[in-house]
Amino acid sequence: MLDFDKLDKTIHEKGRLSIMTLLATRPSWAFQDLKSELKMSDGNLVTHLRTLHTGGYVAVTKTVFDRPQTSYALTEKGRGAFQDYLRVLEEIVKAGKR
Amino acid sequence: MRRECFVVQSTCMNEQERAEEHLRTIRRLMERGTIYRAISAPTALVGGLLSVGASEMWLGGGGATSENPRGFLALWMAVLALTAATNAVILVLGARERKEAVISASMKAALIAIAPAFIAAGGFTLLFAGWPCDPLNELTVTVVWAVCYGLGLLATSHFAPRSLTMLGAAFLAAGLGTMLAFQYGGGFFMRNLDGRTASFFMAGTFGLFHFIYAVCAWPRRRGEPEP
Numbered sequence: 001m002l003d004f005d006k007l008d009k010t011i012h013e014k015g016r017l018s019i020m021t022l023l024a025t026r027p028s029w030a031f032q033d034l035k036s037e038l039k040m041s042d043g044n045l046v047t048h049l050r051t052l053h054t055g056g057y058v059a060v061t062k063t064v065f066d067r068p069q070t071s072y073a074l075t076e077k078g079r080g081a082f083q084d085y086l087r088v089l090e091e092i093v094k095a096g097k098r
Numbered sequence: 099m100r101r102e103c104f105v106v107q108s109t110c111m112n113e114q115e116r117a118e119e120h121l122r123t124i125r126r127l128m129e130r131g132t133i134y135r136a137i138s139a140p141t142a143l144v145g146g147l148l149s150v151g152a153s154e155m156w157l158g159g160g161g162a163t164s165e166n167p168r169g170f171l172a173l174w175m176a177v178l179a180l181t182a183a184t185n186a187v188i189l190v191l192g193a194r195e196r197k198e199a200v201i202s203a204s205m206k207a208a209l210i211a212i213a214p215a216f217i218a219a220g221g222f223t224l225l226f227a228g229w230p231c232d233p234l235n236e237l238t239v240t241v242v243w244a245v246c247y248g249l250g251l252l253a254t255s256h257f258a259p260r261s262l263t264m265l266g267a268a269f270l271a272a273g274l275g276t277m278l279a280f281q282y283g284g285g286f287f288m289r290n291l292d293g294r295t296a297s298f299f300m301a302g303t304f305g306l307f308h309f310i311y312a313v314c315a316w317p318r319r320r321g322e323p324e325p
Contacts, residue, residue, distance in 0.1 A: 017120055021127040027196055037127075086124070089117045096114035 007092075010055045011085045015040065015048045020074070020082050023058065028073040057081055134204035134257050136212065137265075138188045139315040145181040146308030152177045153301035157294055170236055171227055174243075174300070208254050215250035219243055236296035237276070244303050245273035261315045265307060272303045 011017055018038050023029055035045055049072060052058040057078030061071045074082065137145075152173050193200040219242060226239040251258070251266025276299065280287045 012120075014120070014123065018123060018127055021124045025128055025132045027198060086121075089121055089124075092114055092117040093121060096117075 006088045008081050008085050010051065010057065011081060013048075015044065016052055017085075019045075019048055019052060019072075020057065020078065020085075023072060023074045024079065024082055028061065028071040031070045031072070034072065052078070129256070132204060132257055134202075134208050134254070135259055135262060135315070136205075136208040136251075136254055137185060137262060137311075138192070139312045139317065141181065141185040141188055142265075142308040142315065143312040144184045145177075146305050146312060148177045148180055149305035149308065150301050153297040153305065156297045168227060170231075170296070171223065171239075175223075177304075204257065207257060211253040212250040215246045215253060219246035219250075222246070233291050233293050233295055236293070237280075237291065237299060240296045240299050240303075241273045241276050244269045244276075244299075247304075248273060259315070261311060264314075265311045268307050269303060272299075272307070 011020055015038075019034065022034060022037060031045070034040075034049075035042065038045065040048075049058060049060075053060055055078075056075060059073050059075050061073070063069050063071070156170065156173060189205070190200050193202070222239060222242045226235060229235045248266045248269030248271075251262055252270065255263040255266070280291070
């Protein structure tokens with residue numbers, strides 16, 4: 001019997017899952033790049049990022065050159081949680097095909 | 099009892115469908131998120147400057163009238179070597195700044211994608227070295243370079259930024275367009291073909307196209323709201 005409760009509820013939301021996936025592909029992402037890639041509103045993206053940051057999954061780096069820039073990266077905890085989430089998803093899909 | 103089983107089965111199916119949908123989303127975003135710029139904007143600028151400079155040197159130095167195909171090749175091989183060295187330095191510095199491995203999986207994928215077209219270009223270049231020196235042969239080899247370069251860049255399109263794909267398409271179009279113009283241009287292009295044509299073609303493609311790419315792809319910093 002599958003235990004759907006194993007799925008991390010913080011990640012198991014389409015918007016946050018998309019953010020986590022993109023963050024897993026590169027060392028860091030600028031806010032504007034995430035926004036344009038995911039086609040989310042500023043408010044929506046900020047809310048999801050704040051949730052992930054509060055959960056300890058995402059690290060925030062703020063730099064100022066000619067303009068302020070905020071970059072996001074997966075933390076070790078976030079990367080581990082994402083890998084666990086993927087593993088559970090694969091188990092669910094495999095179980096469904098049996 | 100039956101209704102409960104139906105509800106449990108329905109919940110499982112929904113969760114499985116959702117899991118599959120999420121895995122598809124993850125795969126699509128992973129593919130889109132992985133971008134590798136095989137040619138940086140500064141490299142393109144250096145390549146463009148060197149190409150225009152080499153064309154000018156060949157035209158101004160009387161090379162265009164000399165019967166020296168190896169001189170023409172040597173000049174452009176030097177441009178290629180300098181541009182490739184610049185690209186290597188920029189890639190190494192960029193990787194160090196981002197604290198990544200220089201020879202990353204993305205770089206390997208880019209090299210594998212580009213290699214066939216570049217090997218083909220190298221083969222044609224060796225062939226050209228044995229041909230008699232005339233303007234048509236010089237133009238032919240430069241058109242082959244442009245076509246192969248364009249094909250090489252287009253081969254990276256599934257993980258390259260759009261600007262690099264556009265650059266590849268521009269080279270391919272310029273090369274094929276020039277070939278077709280000379281074949282079906284009613285003799286106009288053939289009549290005007292001389293020792294300068296290949297150099298003009300190189301300046302217009304490897305020079306101008308790289309300048310345009312450098313301007314479009316130059317890194318910009320943008321402001322954004324903070325969460």
